[in-house]
Amino acid sequence: MLIKLSDGRSLPIELHRIKIVQKTELQPIDLRFKKIIEAGCNTFILKSRDVFIDMLTDSGTNAMSDNQLAAMMVADDAYAGSESFFKLQSAIKDVLGFKLVLPVHQGRAAEHLISRVLIKPGDTVIMNYHFTTSKVHVLFAGGMVEELCIDEALNTESIHPFKGNMDIEKLKNSIKNHGREKIAFIRMEATTNLLGGQPFSMDNLKKVKKIAEINKIPLVIDGSLIAENAILIKRREKGFEKKSVETIIHEIMSLADIFYFSGRKSSSSRGGAIATNNKELFDRMAPFLPVFEGFFTYGGMSSKEMEAMAVGIREMADDDVAGTVLDFVQFFVNRCVEEKIPVVTPAGGLACHVDAKKFLSHVPQSEYPAGALAAAMFLVSGVRGMERGTISMERDKDGREVMADIELLRLAVPRRVFTASHIEFAVDRLKWLIKNRHLVHGLKFFEEPPVLRFFVGKLKPVDDWMERLVIKFKKDFGEDA
Numbered sequence: 001m002l003i004k005l006s007d008g009r010s011l012p013i014e015l016h017r018i019k020i021v022q023k024t025e026l027q028p029i030d031l032r033f034k035k036i037i038e039a040g041c042n043t044f045i046l047k048s049r050d051v052f053i054d055m056l057t058d059s060g061t062n063a064m065s066d067n068q069l070a071a072m073m074v075a076d077d078a079y080a081g082s083e084s085f086f087k088l089q090s091a092i093k094d095v096l097g098f099k100l101v102l103p104v105h106q107g108r109a110a111e112h113l114i115s116r117v118l119i120k121p122g123d124t125v126i127m128n129y130h131f132t133t134s135k136v137h138v139l140f141a142g143g144m145v146e147e148l149c150i151d152e153a154l155n156t157e158s159i160h161p162f163k164g165n166m167d168i169e170k171l172k173n174s175i176k177n178h179g180r181e182k183i184a185f186i187r188m189e190a191t192t193n194l195l196g197g198q199p200f201s202m203d204n205l206k207k208v209k210k211i212a213e214i215n216k217i218p219l220v221i222d223g224s225l226i227a228e229n230a231i232l233i234k235r236r237e238k239g240f241e242k243k244s245v246e247t248i249i250h251e252i253m254s255l256a257d258i259f260y261f262s263g264r265k266s267s268s269s270r271g272g273a274i275a276t277n278n279k280e281l282f283d284r285m286a287p288f289l290p291v292f293e294g295f296f297t298y299g300g301m302s303s304k305e306m307e308a309m310a311v312g313i314r315e316m317a318d319d320d321v322a323g324t325v326l327d328f329v330q331f332f333v334n335r336c337v338e339e340k341i342p343v344v345t346p347a348g349g350l351a352c353h354v355d356a357k358k359f360l361s362h363v364p365q366s367e368y369p370a371g372a373l374a375a376a377m378f379l380v381s382g383v384r385g386m387e388r389g390t391i392s393m394e395r396d397k398d399g400r401e402v403m404a405d406i407e408l409l410r411l412a413v414p415r416r417v418f419t420a421s422h423i424e425f426a427v428d429r430l431k432w433l434i435k436n437r438h439l440v441h442g443l444k445f446f447e448e449p450p451v452l453r454f455f456v457g458k459l460k461p462v463d464d465w466m467e468r469l470v471i472k473f474k475k476d477f478g479e480d481a
C-alpha cells in the first residue's frame with residue numbers, strides 16, 4: 001500500500017511484520033573496488049558476502065511467509081505420488097485454472113521442454129519481447145525469435161500504461177509473411193522483464209488470442225510475474241478496477257494454451273511448472289519430463305519447495321503481497337524521477353530500471369554503458385544491480401555484437417526484503433553518481449563465454465576511470481565510506 005503522509009508525500013508501507021533477518025555489511029570503498037575488479041566488473045561474479053544491498057534479482061531471493069515455512073515442515077518426500085505434488089497441483093488448479101501440471105526445477109527448464117516439443121528447425125516464435133533464457137532455448141531448438149512489441153516499449157520515457165503489449169498489425173503481417181505453419185507458438189510474457197517489467201493489457205491479450213486461434217497457433221504465457229501483471233491491469237485498465245486479482249488471473253489464464261513460470265520469482269525459492277488444459281500438448285511434453293527433470297510428481301524440485309510453492313501460489317493472488325512490491329517499485333521510480341535520474345516509466349513489476357544510455361550518454365554502446373553503470377553503482381554504494389543491455393545479448397551467428405534495443409541497470413526489489421530506507425540510500429548514491437557521471441567510462445571483455453555471457457563473462461574498465469571515481473568519492477564522503 002502507498003500511504004499518504006501529512007505533507008502530501010506517499011510512502012510504501014509494509015503489510016507484514018519482519019520476523020527473521022539476515023545481517024549485511026557495507027564494506028569501505030577500497031574493498032569494494034578490489035572486489036568488483038576481481039569479479040571482472042560483472043555483478044554476477046561478486047560474492048553475496050561482499051554485497052550490502054542485493055538488488056541483483058527477485059529470482060529466489062524473496063522473503064517467504066510464515067505459512068510457506070510451516071508448509072515446508074510437513075513435506076512428503078516420496079519419490080512417486082508425493083502428497084506435496086498434489087497440493088501444488090491443486091493450488092495451480094484453484095488459482096490458475098489448469099488441470100495438467102508438469103513440475104520443473106526452474107523456469108528455463110519449462111522453456112527447454114516447450115521449445116523441444118513445439119519448435120521445428122526453421123520455425124519462428126513470436127514474442128511481445130524476449131527473455132534471455134527463453135530466446136536461447138528457441139535458438140537451441142533451431143528456431144528464430146521475432147519480437148513484436150509496440151513502438152512505445154523501446155522509449156523508456158513513454159508513460160504508456162501497457163508497454164508489454166504486442167503490436168497487433170505487426171502480428172498479422174508476421175503471420176502472413178512467415179505462413180502460419182512456420183510459427184511454432186506466440187509467447188506473451190507477463191510483465192516483460194527486459195523492457196523494464198512492463199505489463200500487457202487484457203484487451204491486447206484477447207486480440208492476440210483471437211489471431212492465434214484463427215491461425216491455430218498455440219498461445220504460450222510466461223507468467224513468472226503473473227500476479228504483478230494482473231494487479232497492473234486492475235490498476236490501469238478500464239473495466240477492471242473492481243475485479244479481484246484472482247478473477248483477473250483466471251481471465252488471463254483462460255486465454256493461454258500453455259502457461260509456464262519460474263517459481264523462483266514469486267512463489268518459492270526454487271522451481272517452476274508448465275500447466276495446461278490441452279491434453280494433446282500435455283501428452284507431447286510429458287514424456288520428456290522424467291528424461292530432463294525428474295519423475296512426474298517432483299520434476300526437479302524438492303518436496304519442501306513444492307510445499308512452499310503451493311502456498312506461495314495461493315498467496316500471490318492476494319493484492320497485499322505482489323501489490324506491495326509494485327508500491328515499492330513505484331516509490332523507487334518516483335524518487336528517481338524527482339532526482340532527475342533517467343528511469344523506465346511508468347513503474348512496472350520487479351525492479352527500478354535505470355536508462356544507462358541516457359545516464360552515460362558519453363559511453364558508446366560497444367563499451368557496455370549498462371554494465372559500466374552496474375559496476376559503478378556497486379563501487380559507490382555496495383548496491384548490486386544487474387546489467388540488462390548489450391552484455392545480456394547473444395552475438396549473431398557470425399560472431400558480431402548485437403546491440404540491445406535499450407541499456408538498463410536493473411535494481412530489483414525482491415518481495416518483503418528491503419525497506420524504504422534501503423531504496424532511499426540507493427537513490428542517493430545514483431544521485432551522486434549522475435552528478436559525477438563524466439568520470440564513468442566503458443568496459444571491455446577479457447573473458448567471454450559463448451552463450452549467456454552476462455552470467456560469467458569478465459570485463460575490465462577501458463581506462464583508469466574506476467580509480468578516479470574512488471578518489472572523487474573519498475573526497476566527498478571520507479576514506480571509509
Ligand SMILES: Cc1ncc(COP(=O)(O)O)c(C=O)c1O
Pocket residue numbers: 059106107108109131133134189193222224261262263264265271272
Ligand atoms: C520472464 C522470465 N521467464 C523465465 C525466466 C527463467 O526462470 P529461471 O531463472 O527460474 O530459470 C525468468 C527468470 O528470471 C524470467 O524473468
